Amino acid sequence: MAGQATFHIDERDHLASLRAANVRQLRSRRFLIRITTLSIVAASVLGGILFAVGEYPWTAVIAVVSGVIGGLAALALLIGLTWLLLPRRARRLYRQNRLLQRQVTARWSDAGLEWETSSGHTRLGWDDVHAWQSDTRVTLVYLTDLLFRMIPAHALDSDARQDLVATLARHAPHRR
Known part of the structure; x- marks a missing residue:
């Protein structure tokens, strides 16, 4: 979904x-x-x-x-x-980092992930994702061992959070 x-x-x-x-x-x-x-x-x-x-x-x-x-x-x-x-x-x-202070729209689907801000648009296929992790405050999607994109928990209702985690679990390696 x-x-x-x-x-x-x-x-x-x-x-x-x-x-x-x-x-x-x-x-x-x-x-x-x-x-x-x-x-x-x-x-x-x-x-x-x-x-x-x-x-x-x-x-x-x-x-x-x-x-x-x-x-x-x-x-x-x-x-x-x-x-x-x-x-x-x-x-x-x-x-x-002024980029962190801008509004972000994150999208996820079986095709991949997207991040959009006023300064640009990034589209990632699942092959580009190195790992992911999620806790009560934030979900991190790693592009390398140290470089990641984040989606804060307050941005998601429980259904959206479950969908995001399920989509990540289907397509990306989960490393704690």
Whole structure:
């Protein structure tokens, strides 16, 4: 079934979309592989150096475990700080990007997706959609891992939201 929504994106919508995209990146397999690989390499290098230099092998083991725990704690601190600063960044980026502040009409059908504003018209076939995700605040349609279009939940009644999600589920890969 075809559907349509006309809306203005506000700062809260923009923040919700950035938070959803941020969580998606943190939950991605790519992020977990990178963190795991970095931890193993760092632990191996640190352990090798300490084992070669130290008199007691257990000292190296304790230092490696402490280093991995400290590194993961530092990573958690950086992720938390990024999360806390995200509202400030969202407000700043929203004010900079005039395109976000224009009225948007989004359309969806079995043929694809369309976004229309006063400055242009974009038509996407389903092959152009990389992934999608939806939560209570926003539905994101990804064109790449980081580039997305959004439809805020307040722009849709429950039937339109169900239709949009069903259309996306039929035609586009769903990656959380």
